[in-house]
Amino acid sequence: MPKQKISFSAKVRLAGEALDVPARALPGFCHIELMQNRQAVIEGVKGVLGYSEDEIKLNMSDLVVTFRGQGLTISGYQQEALTMSGTIFQLTMDNGQ
Amino acid sequence: MLFIKLMRWLRGYVCFSASDGFPERFLNLCNQAGIAMWDVAWRGCNMHGITDRHGFVAMQQCAPPAGITLKVRGKRGLPFAVHAYRKRTGLLAGVAVCLITLAVLSSMIWTIEVQGNETIATEEILQVLHEQGLRLGVRRNSLDPRSMAETAQQALPGVGWLTVNLRGSSAVIELREEHSVQPWLTTDQPQHIIAAKAGQIRIFELYQGQAEIMVGDAVYAGALLANARMQNRDETFRYVAADAYVVARTVVTGHGEAPRSRMVHRLAPSRTRYRLQVLNFTIPLGRQTQSATIDTTFHLELAGRIMPLALHRHSEITAQPQQRILTDRQLQLSAAAEFFNWAYTHTRAAQMLEQDITVELTQDYARVVLHGAAYENIGFAVAVE
Numbered sequence: 213m214p215k216q217k218i219s220f221s222a223k224v225r226l227a228g229e230a231l232d233v234p235a236r237a238l239p240g241f242c243h244i245e246l247m248q249n250r251q252a253v254i255e256g257v258k259g260v261l262g263y264s265e266d267e268i269k270l271n272m273s274d275l276v277v278t279f280r281g282q283g284l285t286i287s288g289y290q291q292e293a294l295t296m297s298g299t300i301f302q303l304t305m306d307n308g309q
Numbered sequence: 310m311l312f313i314k315l316m317r318w319l320r321g322y323v324c325f326s327a328s329d330g331f332p333e334r335f336l337n338l339c340n341q342a343g344i345a346m347w348d349v350a351w352r353g354c355n356m357h358g359i360t361d362r363h364g365f366v367a368m369q370q371c372a373p374p375a376g377i378t379l380k381v382r383g384k385r386g387l388p389f390a391v392h393a394y395r396k397r398t399g400l401l402a403g404v405a406v407c408l409i410t411l412a413v414l415s416s417m418i419w420t421i422e423v424q425g426n427e428t429i430a431t432e433e434i435l436q437v438l439h440e441q442g443l444r445l446g447v448r449r450n451s452l453d454p455r456s457m458a459e460t461a462q463q464a465l466p467g468v469g470w471l472t473v474n475l476r477g478s479s480a481v482i483e484l485r486e487e488h489s490v491q492p493w494l495t496t497d498q499p500q501h502i503i504a505a506k507a508g509q510i511r512i513f514e515l516y517q518g519q520a521e522i523m524v525g526d527a528v529y530a531g532a533l534l535a536n537a538r539m540q541n542r543d544e545t546f547r548y549v550a551a552d553a554y555v556v557a558r559t560v561v562t563g564h565g566e567a568p569r570s571r572m573v574h575r576l577a578p579s580r581t582r583y584r585l586q587v588l589n590f591t592i593p594l595g596r597q598t599q600s601a602t603i604d605t606t607f608h609l610e611l612a613g614r615i616m617p618l619a620l621h622r623h624s625e626i627t628a629q630p631q632q633r634i635l636t637d638r639q640l641q642l643s644a645a646a647e648f649f650n651w652a653y654t655h656t657r658a659a660q661m662l663e664q665d666i667t668v669e670l671t672q673d674y675a676r677v678v679l680h681g682a683a684y685e686n687i688g689f690a691v692a693v694e
Contacts (some may be wrong), residue, residue: 260339265351286349286358289340 224273242272249300250278251287251300257294268296321386323365326355330376338371339364350435362388418447419478419569419588419617420608429467437464438473445617446589449475483624499548499693502535504528506687510556518551528557528687537693548693555688558662563655564678565648569635574628584621591621602626640675641668648677659683 218226236243242256254270254277261276262269263286268279285299327335339346340361344367349358360368365381372379394400421443423431441457454473461482462471469487473480504517507529510522519536522528535551582602583594604624609616635643664681 259340260333263333263336263349263351263356283350286336286346288343288345288347289336289349290341291343 221276242275242277244277246300246303249281251295251297252255252300254294254296255292257289257292260289260294270294274307276306278302279308280304313507317361318386321384321388322359323362323384324357324359324382325365325368326352326356326357326373326380326382327377328380329378331371332356332375332377335371335375335377338375339368342367342371344368344674345372346401357382362386398529414588415478415623416449417478418443418449418452418475418480419445420615421445421480421482422615423482423484425484425486429465429484429486434461434465434484434549437461438482440464443473443480449478452480478617498550499537500550500690501533501537501693502536502551502553502555502559502688503691504530504532504555505689506530506557506559506685508559508685508687510555510557511684512554512556514554516552516554517549518553521551534688551690553688555686556684557687559681559685559687560658561656561659561661561664561681562679563648563651564676565644565651566648566674567635567643568642568674569640569672571633571635573631575631577627577629579624579627581625582623584623586617586619586621588617637670637675641670644668644675644677648679652679656683659685 242254244255245253247253254272256272257270258273259271260268261271262278263284265284266280266282268284268286270277270279279296279300280302281298281300284296284300286293286294287297336346336349344364346358346360346364349356351357369379371377421435421438423434426434438457438461441460443452443457452473452475455477458471458473461473462468465471465484467487469485471482472486473482475481507527509527513520513522513524513534515535519537519539519630521533521536525601528534534552534555537548537551538546539549540546582596585592585594602625605622605624607620607622609618659686660683662682662684664679667678667680669676669678
């Protein structure tokens with residue numbers, strides 16, 4: 213079985229976790245906060261991969277996070293922080309494995 | 310959130326719509342360029358959003374690489390509102406003059422209010438404070454409320470406490486009047502208790518002094534009830550402040566009388582004049598008069614605060630003396646009013662036991678007469694001379 217290749221940021225994160233470094237200080241940190249299913253605050257957004265009224269797909273470094281719902285609105289987008297509102301039905305995370 | 314909205318309005322913002330191309334790429338490019346966006350939503354085939362004033366300029370550089378067509382839907386906020394009036398210098402000058410006037414007028418006193426006076430006339434208080442410099446239109450910084458209050462308190466007899474509070478453009482004078490204490494003999498001073506009225510003693514409670522009567526005795530007005538002179542065991546005397554509670558059954562008689570013919574002053578139809586007071590200026594509305602008037606002032610009040618805008622009404626007093634003959638009914642009512650006035654003064658502290666009220670009506674007068682009996686406290690203290 214071929215050995216799985218680990219990215220540099222994943223290595224740094226593993227080392228940081230072993231040394232008890234706060235997660236917020238590590239590269240590739242992402243933070244998702246949900247207020248019921250009406251609003252979500254996402255930190256660590258590297259880019260928007262897809263945006264429609266029913267789906268917002270976000271690039272979060274090692275993860276691709278997909279919000280599905282109805283009437284999804286980007287309430288704010290600045291730096292790496294994105295605030296979205298609407299009715300969220302589904303949250304999917306895909307790390308490419 | 311309200312503060313954020315206020316800040317955005319102060320800085321100005323642009324509502325835009327983006328169509329065609331790749332909206333995701335456009336969002337990413339804008340984010341990389343540090344452009345703040347909010348309320349981004351799809352409406353039909355177009356993506357609508359809001360950005361700040363500088364963000365929209367930078368956004369126009371991001372649109373072509375993403376194949377986006379940008380359209381401005383609206384420009385809102387203070388900078389755009391000011392921009393629309395940039396050539397109207399007169400308007401700006403007017404705003405500046407208004408602000409300066411407001412700032413200058415705010416530093417002056419425009420309303421003076423007096424609170425807490427019961428017997429002392431408001432005009433008298435205002436006159437004293439006017440002499441201290443408190444008047445309409447005076448600069449607030451030139452006033453020293455503490456020294457004004459002290460001086461006014463000394464100048465106004467009967468004022469126990471007075472303070473001058475400056476609240477914005479209002480001066481509020483709060484005061485408390487001294488309640489006069491009934492002069493009474495101190496217990497240190499020797500005093501007798503005598504009968505204020507003739508009657509038969511029903512209750513006699515002696516607290517101090519030498520008893521001179523007993524329950525059941527009949528006394529005349531001025532009779533000694535409790536003596537201040539007390540005998541010691543060595544047959545010497547000492548004087549004390551005699552004190553006793555003495556209730557006697559007394560005869561109560563009195564009447565109220567009203568004449569049928571009397572001189573009255575009939576008010577003639579009066580003419581009313583008005584004056585408008587704005588700040589420190591008085592504007593006469595119509596021809597003014599110098600004759601005696603009844604003055605009424607109506608202040609404009611907003612949220613319980615007196616504004617420096619008032620309407621003064623002056624009603625002329627023109628009264629003609631006139632001889633008036635009362636009818637029987639009016640005469641009886643007039644006599645009854647006089648009787649009630651007398652009864653309130655003389656019998657309010659008495660417990661009436663029996664009473665006989667008769668009405669005498671003649672061609673010249675009407676009289677309401679009371680004959681009755683009552684229990685009254687007849688003890689009265691007099692100092693020993």
